[in-house]
Amino acid sequence: MPTPAKRHRSTGRVTLTDVAHAAGVSPITVSRALRGERAVDPALVERVLAAANKLAYVPDPAARALASQRSNHVAILIPKLSNALFVDLLDAAQQTLRAGGFQALIGVTHYDEGQEEQLLREQLLHRPAGLLITGRDHNAATRTLIARSQVPCVHLMDLPDAGEAKPPYCVGFRQNEAGAALTRRLLATGRKRIAFAGAQLDPRVMQRLYGWRSALQEAGCYEPTLEWLNPASSSLALGGVMFEQIMGQSPAVDAIFFCNDDLAQGALLAALRLKVAVPGRVAVAGFNDLTGSDQMLPPLTTVRTPRARIGEAGATMLLSLMRGEVQARSFVDLGFEIVERGST
Amino acid sequence: MPTPAKRHRSTGRVTLTDVAHAAGVSPITVSRALRGERAVDPALVERVLAAANKLAYVPDPAARALASQRSNHVAILIPKLSNALFVDLLDAAQQTLRAGGFQALIGVTHYDEGQEEQLLREQLLHRPAGLLITGRDHNAATRTLIARSQVPCVHLMDLPDAGEAKPPYCVGFRQNEAGAALTRRLLATGRKRIAFAGAQLDPRVMQRLYGWRSALQEAGCYEPTLEWLNPASSSLALGGVMFEQIMGQSPAVDAIFFCNDDLAQGALLAALRLKVAVPGRVAVAGFNDLTGSDQMLPPLTTVRTPRARIGEAGATMLLSLMRGEVQARSFVDLGFEIVERGST
DNA sequence: CTGAAAGCGCTTACAG
DNA sequence: CTGAAAGCGCTTACAG
Numbered sequence: 001m002p003t004p005a006k007r008h009r010s011t012g013r014v015t016l017t018d019v020a021h022a023a024g025v026s027p028i029t030v031s032r033a034l035r036g037e038r039a040v041d042p043a044l045v046e047r048v049l050a051a052a053n054k055l056a057y058v059p060d061p062a063a064r065a066l067a068s069q070r071s072n073h074v075a076i077l078i079p080k081l082s083n084a085l086f087v088d089l090l091d092a093a094q095q096t097l098r099a100g101g102f103q104a105l106i107g108v109t110h111y112d113e114g115q116e117e118q119l120l121r122e123q124l125l126h127r128p129a130g131l132l133i134t135g136r137d138h139n140a141a142t143r144t145l146i147a148r149s150q151v152p153c154v155h156l157m158d159l160p161d162a163g164e165a166k167p168p169y170c171v172g173f174r175q176n177e178a179g180a181a182l183t184r185r186l187l188a189t190g191r192k193r194i195a196f197a198g199a200q201l202d203p204r205v206m207q208r209l210y211g212w213r214s215a216l217q218e219a220g221c222y223e224p225t226l227e228w229l230n231p232a233s234s235s236l237a238l239g240g241v242m243f244e245q246i247m248g249q250s251p252a253v254d255a256i257f258f259c260n261d262d263l264a265q266g267a268l269l270a271a272l273r274l275k276v277a278v279p280g281r282v283a284v285a286g287f288n289d290l291t292g293s294d295q296m297l298p299p300l301t302t303v304r305t306p307r308a309r310i311g312e313a314g315a316t317m318l319l320s321l322m323r324g325e326v327q328a329r330s331f332v333d334l335g336f337e338i339v340e341r342g343s344t
Numbered sequence: 345m346p347t348p349a350k351r352h353r354s355t356g357r358v359t360l361t362d363v364a365h366a367a368g369v370s371p372i373t374v375s376r377a378l379r380g381e382r383a384v385d386p387a388l389v390e391r392v393l394a395a396a397n398k399l400a401y402v403p404d405p406a407a408r409a410l411a412s413q414r415s416n417h418v419a420i421l422i423p424k425l426s427n428a429l430f431v432d433l434l435d436a437a438q439q440t441l442r443a444g445g446f447q448a449l450i451g452v453t454h455y456d457e458g459q460e461e462q463l464l465r466e467q468l469l470h471r472p473a474g475l476l477i478t479g480r481d482h483n484a485a486t487r488t489l490i491a492r493s494q495v496p497c498v499h500l501m502d503l504p505d506a507g508e509a510k511p512p513y514c515v516g517f518r519q520n521e522a523g524a525a526l527t528r529r530l531l532a533t534g535r536k537r538i539a540f541a542g543a544q545l546d547p548r549v550m551q552r553l554y555g556w557r558s559a560l561q562e563a564g565c566y567e568p569t570l571e572w573l574n575p576a577s578s579s580l581a582l583g584g585v586m587f588e589q590i591m592g593q594s595p596a597v598d599a600i601f602f603c604n605d606d607l608a609q610g611a612l613l614a615a616l617r618l619k620v621a622v623p624g625r626v627a628v629a630g631f632n633d634l635t636g637s638d639q640m641l642p643p644l645t646t647v648r649t650p651r652a653r654i655g656e657a658g659a660t661m662l663l664s665l666m667r668g669e670v671q672a673r674s675f676v677d678l679g680f681e682i683v684e685r686g687s688t
Numbered sequence: 689c690t691g692a693a694a695g696c697g698c699t700t701a702c703a704g
Numbered sequence: 705c706t707g708a709a710a711g712c713g714c715t716t717a718c719a720g
Contacts, residue, residue: 011413015713026691031715039689061470062409063713066696069355071406081435082635084428091425094450103470105447106438126405126447236636265636272616272641291426292580292609292636297616359697370707375699383705407697410712695716703707 014057023051034059065127074102074130074318075123079111079202083234083260084290085307086134089156092311093132100319102129111202113139120145130318132156136170137203152321156314157204157307159331169321170331171314175204178303178336179211182257182285185338187219191255191283195226197242197267198259199234205259208287212257225250234259239266240273243284247276254282255344261286261293261302268296268343283344298342306334358401367395378403409471418446418474418662419467423455423546427578427604428634429651430478433500436655437476444663446473455546457483464489474662476500480514481547496665500658501548501651503675513665514675515658519548522647522680523555526601526629529682531563535599535627539570541586541611542603543578549603552631556601569594578603583610584617587628591620598626599688605630605637605646612640612687627688642686650678 020027025044033040033048040048051057065071074097078086094104105126107119120142123131131146131153138146146153152169159174160167186194196212198205209227216222228246232238239258243266246253258264264286271278278284278298286293289304313332320327364371369388377384377392384392395401409415418441422430438448449470451463464486467475475490475497482490490497496513503518504511530538540556542549553571560566572590576582583602587610590597602608608630615622622628622642630637633648657676664671 011712013713016715017713027713028691028715029689032690035715041689044690058469060410060713062406062415063696064715065406066404066410066698067713067715069696069715081431087425087431091452094452098466103449103466106450108435108438122442122447125402236639240639262635266639269639269641291606295580295584295610295613297613355696357697360699361697371697372699372707373705376706379699385705388706404697407712408699410714411697411699413699413712689720691719693716693718696714698712700709700711702709704705 013060014055016057016059019048019052019055019057022055023047069127070129071127072102073105073123073126073128074132074315075105075107075120075126075128076132077107077109077116077119077123078134079109080233081108083262085260085288085305088307089134089311092308093156093315094311096312096315097319100315102319102322109134111200113137113142117142117145124149124151130154130322132314132318135203136160136168152318154314154318154321156310158207159333167330169317169327171310171317171334172331173305173310173334173336175207176211176214178287178305179208179257180215181211181336182287182303182338183212183215184219185340186255186257186283186285186344187215187221189283189344191344192221193223193226193250193253194221194255194257195228195246195250195253196257196259197228197230197239197246197263199230199232199238199242199263200260201229201231208259226253234262236262236266236269239263240270241266243267243270244274247274247282256282256284258284258286261288261290261300264300264302264343265290265292265296268298268300272297279342279344285344289339294341296343301341301344302339304337304339306336309334357404358399360401360403363392363396363399363401366399367391413471414473415471416446417449417467417470417472418476418659419449419451419464419470419472420476421451421453421460421463421467422478423453424577425452427606429604429632429649432651433478433655436652437500437659438655440656440659441663444659446663446666453478455544457481457486461486461489468493468495474498474666476658476662479547480504480512496662498658498662498665500654502551503677511674513661513671515654515661515678516675517649517654517678517680519551520555520558522631522649523552523601524559525555525680526631526647526682527556527559528563529684530599530601530627530629530688531559531565533627533688535688536565537567537570537594537597538565538599538601539572539590539594539597540601540603541572541574541583541590541607543574543576543582543586543607544603545573545575552603570597578606580606580610580613583607584614585610587611587614587620588618591618591626600626600628602628602630605632605634605644608644608646608687609634609636609640612642612644616641623686623688629688633683638685640687645685645688646683648681648683650680653678 033045109116136158154169157172286302289302293300377389453460480502498513501516630646633646637644
């Protein structure tokens with residue numbers, strides 16, 4: 001018996017229809033049973049599940065995306081991979097999303113709003129089911145893209161302002177409070193001339209700067225010459241350079257608050273090289289509690305930031321939003337912890 | 345005039361058909377013109393391009409994937425995000441792929457072959473156009489999945505063995521040669537009792553170990569007690585612990601080759617703490633030339649590995665394979681460079 | 689609670 | 705070199 005001349009493009013894949021035949025129901029019922037959508041007779045659900053299982057059926061993401069206008073991708077936008085902070089954030093978020101059945105699409109913005117916009121446009125083509133984006137500073141086009149896309153979105157690291165009208169979903173902590181808290185701790189140990197050394201100068205660094213500033217102003221110790229800002233990327237090498245610079249030009253400084261641990265680590269190494277006593281001559285503090293800070297000589301005082309928990313909680317909130325659940329609150333403040341070690 | 349009651353699910357998207365209408369040709373012609381596939385009248389191509397441009401048409405990845413059985417995703421599998429080496433690899437690969445129009449799907453295996461297999465299965469569902477995978481050690485199921493999928497695949501970091509029958513595509517360098525070269529350099533400076541301190545013990549660490557071993561054997565200096573292997577993850581803290589251990593238990597050791605820079609950095613900090621003179625009492629060398637190694641006290645002698653270039657060259661080779669181009673050779677050896685600094 | 693029909697936006701295979 | 709038809713594998717919208 002000759003096979004009918006069908007124009008067939010069979011892929012060998014087990015399809016919804018195969019499962020439907022095996023279970024003796026229609027494809028739509030299989031679709032609904034598998035997604036747990038609407039009410040389906042429990043007996044049928046069981047039969048469908050058994051058939052799907054037996055045939056090792058896996059839904060086709062592309063077909064699903066085309067039909068439903070929604071994929072199982074989640075776009076993640078972070079500024080840089082060279083800062084361990086964001087790697088921890090990405091790692092945690094990615095694992096949580098995967099456990100929830102979603103695939104992460106990563107985009108690295110390099111702290112450039114234009115690139116961020118471009119990346120978002122590209123990722124939106126994939127109809128992501130959700131969006132995880134670092135920070136709250138985006139250009140107008142990016143904000144419009146997010147709003148128009150209707151895609152659930154959670155902002156990581158930063159939080160809404162106190163009285164904000166329509167706050168977006170956020171998971172993070174208050175950078176300015178952390179900056180202020182660390183500064184107050186330094187003041188409490190008797191330091192008076194506390195310099196702030198910042199690099200990169202992204203929005204979060206600036207927040208820490210404002211926190212430091214307000215704490216010093218409260219104490220009547222603020223002076224503009226204590227601010228050392230460098231737009232270059234944060235690194236150990238730069239920390240060493242800035243340390244030497246500050247000590248050379250502001251001999252009265254008795255403490256330095258570096259905006260990131262890599263700078264502070266570089267400063268501690270420079271201090272060893274230059275034989276500047278830490279904390280005897282000058283106290284050194286960092287931010288983030290990155291790898292190695294507890295191993296330094298002396299160990300580095302710093303602010304432990306919950307970036308892994310931010311990644312996880314942000315992804316968890318997004319998973320909930322993607323299920324259409326109403327959120328009890330629009331943001332989660334995960335706080336921070338000051339870790340005092342030998343450098344102060 | 346009443347609109348016909350069509351069951352419509354319009355998405356508002358500009359489609360291929362819209363472009364076809366605007367250009368006055370059939371959708372297939374648009375498809376072909378846009379992909380540059382087969383011969384299309386140049387005049388028509390121009391008209392199509394103009395129309396597509398005017399309408400700001402962007403092809404739908406899901407529809408394309410469903411129809412062609414191929415997406416514009418590339419799956420990348422790496423062992424860990426906590427090792428800066430792999431972050432550099434990922435960063436470079438991802439950028440290169442993006443420039444070529446592909447989206448990276450990342451998977452973190454945690455050095456677990458089972459997880460690697462599971463991740464690959466998940467990613468294969470997305471019908472990736474290509475695959476970038478770290479190393480050459482995979483379980484049988486993973487190897488079968490790769491082969492069966494027919495997806496072009498490039499292995500990163502390692503290279504095929506000299507006389508290998510059907511070598512897969514690889515971009516990397518010879519870990520064992522790098523290990524041997526560094527060891528010979530240490531021997532050349534007069535060191536005799538050179539310990540090897542390894543952590544994680546993944547295939548690449550073992551290759552470095554073999555290189556070290558063979559160099560010592562050549563010189564008649566090999567002794568099993570010089571091998572210090574710890575399966576725990578590599579970290580600064582572990583480096584400090586291993587340093588203390590080795591110095592305590594093998595006082596005759598005059599040099600230590602750490603399998604990764606983070607260990608070596610931790611060792612240098614421990615040496616400062618313990619007041620062990622480096623390189624006076626003992627020389628210390630690392631591997632990879634990670635961030636901060638040049639800032640240590642003394643600066644760390646190490647092997648500079650071209651991981652960013654491996655990521656880039658691997659992605660470039662994959663792009664070429666995905667275009668169906670024949671490769672001149674199956675592997676690219678990017679070599680390594682020994683960086684002598686103050687610690688030896 | 690279940691299903692037959694239509695559709696998502698592309699590309700493949702077959703003709704001419 | 706160009707196109708009408710069918711199909712990729714799902715889900716939506718409409719009925720019953």
